[in-house]
Amino acid sequence: xxxxxxxxxxxAPRPGAFAxxxxxxxxxxxxxxxxxxxxxxxxxxxxxTAEPRRYGxxxxxxPPFRLAPGAAPADLDRALRVLAARSKPVTMxxxxxxxxxxxxxxxxxGDTAALQRLGETVVRDLDPLRAPLxxxxxxxxxxxxxxxxxxxxxxxxxxxxxxxxFRFHLTLTDRLPAALAMQAQAVLLAHFAPVLPRPFxxxxxxxxxxxxxxxxxxxxxxxxxx
Numbered sequence: 001x002x003x004x005x006x007x008x009x010x011x012a013p014r015p016g017a018f019a020x021x022x023x024x025x026x027x028x029x030x031x032x033x034x035x036x037x038x039x040x041x042x043x044x045x046x047x048x049t050a051e052p053r054r055y056g057x058x059x060x061x062x063p064p065f066r067l068a069p070g071a072a073p074a075d076l077d078r079a080l081r082v083l084a085a086r087s088k089p090v091t092m093x094x095x096x097x098x099x100x101x102x103x104x105x106x107x108x109x110g111d112t113a114a115l116q117r118l119g120e121t122v123v124r125d126l127d128p129l130r131a132p133l134x135x136x137x138x139x140x141x142x143x144x145x146x147x148x149x150x151x152x153x154x155x156x157x158x159x160x161x162x163x164x165x166f167r168f169h170l171t172l173t174d175r176l177p178a179a180l181a182m183q184a185q186a187v188l189l190a191h192f193a194p195v196l197p198r199p200f201x202x203x204x205x206x207x208x209x210x211x212x213x214x215x216x217x218x219x220x221x222x223x224x225x226x
Contacts, residue, residue, distance in 0.1 A: 005066070005210045005211070005212065005214075006064040006065060006066050006209070006210040007064065007065060007066075007067065007073075007076060007207060007208065007209050007210070008055075008060065008062060008063060008064040008065070008207075008208045008209075008210075008216065009061045009062035009080070009122055009126065009205050009206065009207060009208070010056075010058035010059060010060055010061055010206045010208050010218075011058060011059035011060075011061060011168075011170075011202050011204070011205075011206060012030065012031070012056065012057065012058045012059075012204075012206040012208075012218055012221075013057070013197070014203070014204070014221075015031070017194075017195040018192075018195045018196065018197055019031075019057070020195075021191070021192060021195050022057035022170075022192075023036050023056075023057060024036045024037065024038060024039055025038065025039065025045065025049065025057075025172065025188070025191070025192075026038075026049050026052050026053045026056070026057055026172075027045070027046065027049060027053050028053050028056060028215065029056075030055075030056025030057065030058070030208065030215075030216060030217055030218045031056075031217075031218045033215070033217055039191070041187050041188075041191055042187065043180075043183070043184055043187055048173045048174050048176060048180070048184065049172070049173060049174065050174055051171070051174050052171040052172065052173065052174070054214060054215055054216065055171075055208075055216045056208065056215075056216050056217070056218065057170060057171075058170065058171075058206070058208065058216075059106075059168050059169060059170045059202075060168070060169075061118065061119055061122045061123075061205060062119075062122045062123050062126055063158070063159040063161075063162070064208075064210060064216075065129075065130040065131065065158055066130070066131040067129060067130070067131060068128070068129055068130055068131045068132075069131065071128075071129045071131075075129055076126070076129055076207070077207075077220070079125065079126055079129060080126075080205055080207060080220075080222045081222060082125075083121065083122060083125055083126075083205060083222070084204070084205050084222035084223060084224050084225060084226075085225055085226060086226040087118060087121065087205075087224045087226045088114075088224060088226045089201055089202060089203045089224045090114045090115045090118055090201070090202040090224075091114075091199050091200070091201050091202075092108040092109055092110045092111070092112065092115070092199060092200045092201075093108075093109040093110040093198065093199055093200070094108075094109045094110075094196060094197065094198040094199060094200050095107065095108060095109065095170070095196055095197070095200050096109055097172070097185055097188060097189050097192075098169070099181055099185060100167075100169060101175070102175035102176060102178075102181065103171060103172075103173050103174060103175045103176065103181075104171075104172045104173045104176070104181060104184055104185055104188060105169035105170055105171045105172055105173075106169065106170040106172065106192075107167075107168065107169050107170075108168060108200055109200070112168065115168055115202065116164075116166060118202070119162065119163075119166045119168065120162070120163055120166070122205065123157055123159075123162045123163070127157060127158075130158055132158075133154075133158050138154065141154055141159075141160060146160050149164075149165065150165055153165060172184075172188060202224070203223060203224055204221040204222055204223050204224060205221075205222045205224065206218050206220070206221050206222075207219050207220045207221075207222070
């Protein structure tokens with residue numbers, strides 16, 4: 001971990017059929033780092049999964065951040081152990097595929113209030129370990145396109161889509177043309193239907209790191225035992 005450029009706290013499915021199918025779809029397993037052969041579903045899989053492949057199949061809880069000056073990976077490890085020990089697993093009925101402004105992702109079914117609270121807690125409690133954004137990092141978020149509230153959140157927490165703007169999702173594709181998105185949504189729903197978890201449970205906080213190659217890796221799971 002000492003050589004990581006950035007860290008993030010994500011949901012990632014535990015090993016099993018869902019995790020395996022998702023890793024194959026994206027072409028990379030973030031837990032092992034292994035490349036996977038993408039399935040032939042009549043879609044240009046390699047071309048439409050470039051961005052989610054880099055991050056690995058996940059749902060964001062705390063977005064990627066650099067450690068603050070003076071903070072060490074061991075501090076992050078201790079903070080996550082404390083958080084996980086006092087946080088309960090979050091259970092929802094299942095997942096569905098949605099088109100989110102042009103890209104496809106799984107989103108949870110049912111009441112997400114407990115997930116919202118978990119996200120707020122993780123963002124708030126880990127924020128003292130986060131380095132302030134650089135001007136370049138702020139510019140990459142295209143602040144001119146954000147609402148006033150989202151810009152405030154970016155300034156305060158380093159990301160515009162946290163707190164009440166948090167929308168949990170597990171990304172499946174890059175942004176797609178409308179016709180391709182419609183085709184891919186139907187194909188992916190059929191492809192994943194046999195392995196979709198019911199219920200959908202967030203049972204861990206997963207620490208990911210971004211090494212020099214830019215491909216995020218899952219380095220530790222912290223079981224929620226509160």
